[in-house]
Amino acid sequence: MDTDVLVVGAGPAGLMTANELQVAGVSVVLADKLPRRSELSRAGGVQSRTLEAFDQRGLLEPLLASGDFPIGSGHFAGVPLELANIRPREWRYLPQVDLEAFFEDHLAAQGIHARRDHELVDLAQDVESVTATFANGTTIRSRYLVAADGAHSKVRHLLGAEFPGRLGTATVIAADVSLGGIERELSHTWSEDGTWIALFPLGTDAAGQPITRLVLGGPGRSVPRDVPITEDEIREGLRIVFDDRVELLELRYSRRITNAARQAAQYRHGRVFLAGDAAHVHLPLGAQGMNTGIGDAFNLGWKLGAAVHGWAPADLLDSYHAERHPVGAGVLRNVQAQSLYMDWQGTRDPDVLAGQAIFRELAQLPAVQRHLADLMSGMVIRYPIPGDGLVGLPAPDLPVGSSRLHAMLRPGRAILLDPDDQYAKLGDLWSATVSRVTAGRPMLVRPDGYVCWAGSPDELEPALTRWFGEPR
Template sequence: MDTNVLIVGAGPTGMVLANELRVAGVSTTVVDKLSRRSELSKAGGMQSRTQESLDQRGLLEPLLASAHHELSTAHFAGVPLPLARDRHRLPWRSMPQVSIEAFLEEHLAAQGIQIRRDHELSNVVQDENGVTAIFSDGAEIRSRYLVAADGAHSTVRKLVRAEFPGRRGTATAIAADVRLRGDDKAKMHTWGEDGRRVQLFPLGTDAHGRPLRRLVLGGLGSTTPRDVPVTADEIRDGLRAVFGARVELVELCYARRITNAARLVAQYRHGRVFLAGDAAHVHLPIGAQGMNTGIGDALNLGWKLGAAVRGWAPEGLLDTYHAERHPVAAAVLRNVQAQSLLMDWEGTRDPDVLAAKDLFTAMAQLGEVQHFLDDMLSGMGIRYPMPGSADQPLVGLPAPDVDLGAVRSHELLRSGRGVLLDPGNRFGKLAAAWSDRIDRAGQDADVQPMLIRPDGYVCWAGGPDDGADELELALGRWFGEEGPSLHD
């Protein structure tokens, strides 16, 4: 093998996965067909759960120190959710994807992982032992597993003939990074009298410290093909139709056309090939949910591939990647399609749609509704289907961050190992058999006993009784057979 895991695609999904494999002690190679990192902002925000996951690996603090970011208020279909802003330890932040990619690439390079660019994939050949990736220049890379993180038009997905059901885009809109004059009083979502719509979001500042905005210009049911270049005059015309002379375009940094296509692969696993990020799911870009969902894919898959390579993965562990992540992406597609309808993304100005939006806006003022939507949009409401979840509310959810005295529980996950919180020191003898895969902590803390997977999700929680039998089952289910692992 040239490498244990080959990752095709060096976006946030691919690079986060590479870091997860590095933490797991598994060799990995990342290739990308581009000759240099993209300078397009693309996605523009980080969910609370994404930030928690980066914090668990010690990456959040240096990322925030290296890139401009702003605290933001989440929205659903353009309706702000201010009552949800301070519910989680790490609130929603506005930060362009280009800044996240730059940070991750520099971090990987510092750890000895260089992105191999100008590698355009032409074929993938699997056998029972591994995968051979063949590139357009004739070069080959042999790996035990291959992960497709190569975007919405994934070459890998096509080569493995993965079913990609869904719908084609029915309309296009313009997404642009701009500098504007007079936008300080412009609403986040504004309609013009002719049916055109403008959405404005903060993107931090440019290299000169000047504020940048993400602008989405849509409505009127535009069917302009995606490959038709966007012009500054086209954007000026749209701004004028919506704002009159109040808002002017100062600089157009970049622009592209987006669609409301919605597709989700039928299977995330194809033998030794796994699909992640936009290679597995595409939808209208609302709230950076595509990028955050892709990072979630990487975090879920990384430790499981690491376990498989190192020889301690229990039977079926790799299959839980599809079982856990496919429903998450399906839920994201549903909420994005609902937002698209309520926003009248195609610009129909249908009275029935407008009436539904008015009713939804009124309902969204209720705290319980805002909290429900926030759980969905922040990633904090994701609950994986796991044995024991019917009896323990924590099982399947992101682990709470608890104070253990000298350390907080999320910091223990930086090793990439599992964590057993064991107040009262009840499970020391049992846990010792898995001591090469889990760390035990919290013996003197007033916390609930729980077993936390390397990706930060609770896979067992104890009650007032001993619970040793259930804990032993959970250890075997998620961390393999007791005793030393193979450490290939």
């Protein structure tokens, strides 16, 4: 083998996968077809659950220290959501390009450098390996391969993997701009003719100039994706929505995005796994695509590590699809609902407007705000793990002795909290893969921070066997 795992694609999902594999102590090669890191910021926000995941690897504080990433309120279909009560962090406006730069530097410090100019052209797998061939003549043989190569995934194409769903039927403009005049932290504004603009702050550039993500849509604005975007096109939209109150100072980056909504039927294909946009595509509302892709990586990385090291239960790798496919389906569902309530295409259809008005009224109710905030923060994700209470949910950052639970997850090992020292015998049997701590509250937490046991003592041994194999 040239490496244990080959990761194709050096976007957020691929970078996070490489990091998780490095934490798990297996060798990884990261390959990308681009000659250099993209300067295009396709997403601009990081959810609470993603921030927790970064914290659980000791990356959150250095990441936030690397730039100006303001706290945001989040939104659902343009309705602002109060996320202050979501534990333990708030939503952050954090451009994808800055996130990728941080992770590339972090991985480089661990000796993992993205291999650029590696365009995949062929793929083959057998019972023990995957062989990838690149246009530059390089061939890499690995035990497993993770496809994180985006919405137009070459790996998915070579596999012939089913990718059902809806093709894009309309486009809007997404642009990073400098504006003069009125700028609000979160602004979804509609004009009488259905033209709408959403504004989100992305921090400041090196010169201290504020950068804003602008999304512009409405009737007559849906054109093919390859039609060039002009400054005049954006200025016209600003004039229609804001009159002369907002001025375009600089257009830094722009692209047209579609309302395609598709999801791979299977995330696992033998020794090949789909992650991020290679597994699911949808409108980039709330940066859910990037965050969901990072969640895919966080779920998959430790499981591949277990398989490489030889202690993974027989169906552990299958649990990746079982746990993450429903998450992706839920994101597609909420994005499609948001596009309807936002009147994304600017139809001004009376039925759509009536539904929009009712939704906005309901969205002001505290219980609805909490539910939508949980949904958009990523904290509502519950994996299908048998058990009650916290089981299947992200572990809270409980104080554990003089430390915190999230900090204890940084080595990438599972944690058994045993405050009364009653599970010492079981803990010793699984000590090779599970760290036992005599503090906190009784709980078994997987390396990805999800609770997999917190109930009856009789259920602990089956949980240990289910997730960490036979005693070693």
